[in-house]
Amino acid sequence: MRLQDKVAIVTGSTSGMGRATAVLFAKEGAKVVVTGRNEARAKEVVDQIRADGGEAMYLLGDAADMDFCASIVEKTVEAYGTVDVLVNNAGMLSMSPLAEVSMDEWDNVFRVNVDSALRLCQLCAPIMKQKGKGVIVNVASVASFAAHHGFAAYISSKHAMAGLSKSMAWELGPEIRVNAIAPGAIHTAMVDSIGGVPALQFMVDNCPVKRVGQPEDIAKVALFLATDDSSFIDGQIIKVDGGFEA
Numbered sequence: 001m002r003l004q005d006k007v008a009i010v011t012g013s014t015s016g017m018g019r020a021t022a023v024l025f026a027k028e029g030a031k032v033v034v035t036g037r038n039e040a041r042a043k044e045v046v047d048q049i050r051a052d053g054g055e056a057m058y059l060l061g062d063a064a065d066m067d068f069c070a071s072i073v074e075k076t077v078e079a080y081g082t083v084d085v086l087v088n089n090a091g092m093l094s095m096s097p098l099a100e101v102s103m104d105e106w107d108n109v110f111r112v113n114v115d116s117a118l119r120l121c122q123l124c125a126p127i128m129k130q131k132g133k134g135v136i137v138n139v140a141s142v143a144s145f146a147a148h149h150g151f152a153a154y155i156s157s158k159h160a161m162a163g164l165s166k167s168m169a170w171e172l173g174p175e176i177r178v179n180a181i182a183p184g185a186i187h188t189a190m191v192d193s194i195g196g197v198p199a200l201q202f203m204v205d206n207c208p209v210k211r212v213g214q215p216e217d218i219a220k221v222a223l224f225l226a227t228d229d230s231s232f233i234d235g236q237i238i239k240v241d242g243g244f245e246a
Contacts, residue, residue, distance in 0.1 A: 012090030014041035016188030022216035023151035026054030052085030063090035064111035088117035094153040113157035169235030184241025
C-alpha cells in the first residue's frame, strides 16, 4: 500500500493509461479523483475501484476548460481535504499536416495537452507546498523527442510538455517533485481511433522488445514516480517505449 491515505488526481482517467493508473493507485491505497468527459466510463472506473475495496470519485468535464480544471482541485479538496499526487494524463491527438492544421485545432491541442497541466499545477502546488511534500507526474510522449510527418500540433504540444515538466521541477522543489513519462506505442482508445495496433507496427518493428505496450506498463511507472521509491528522481522525462527511442 505505497500510496496509503494519499489523495491523487488523475486526469483523462476514464480509459487507457489514465484508467490503469487510477485503478493501480487505488489498489495501493490512494483516494483517487477520476476525470473525463464520458459519465458511463467514469462511473465504470469508480465502480471498479470501489469493488476492489478502494476509494474514488469522478468529475466530468473537458480538460481544455480552465474553469473545469479549477473545479477539479476545488472539489477534490472539498471531498478529501488535500492533494498529494497530480497525474496530468489528459491528452488529445492531432493528425493534421503542418500546412493544413487550423488555429482552432492547434489551440485546442495545446489547451488539453499543455495548458490543463499548467493550470492544475498552479492550483495544486500551493496545497502541496503547504504540506511540505507532493508529486506531479506529467504524461509526455516519445513525440517529445522527435518529429514525424503529419503530427505538427501534437508533437509541438508534447515537446512543450517536456519543457514544462522540467520548469515545474526547478520552480517547485524541494517540496514537490515533478517528472514526466514518455510513452511509446501503447494500446489505448486513442490508438484504436487511428487504426488500432496495426497502426503501431512501425514502432513495434523498430523497438527491441517487439511488442505493443499496455496501459498498465505506464501505470506502473507512474506509481514508481508517485512514491518515495523515486525520491531522488526529479525533472526527468522517462521513456517507456520498449526501446523505440533508445
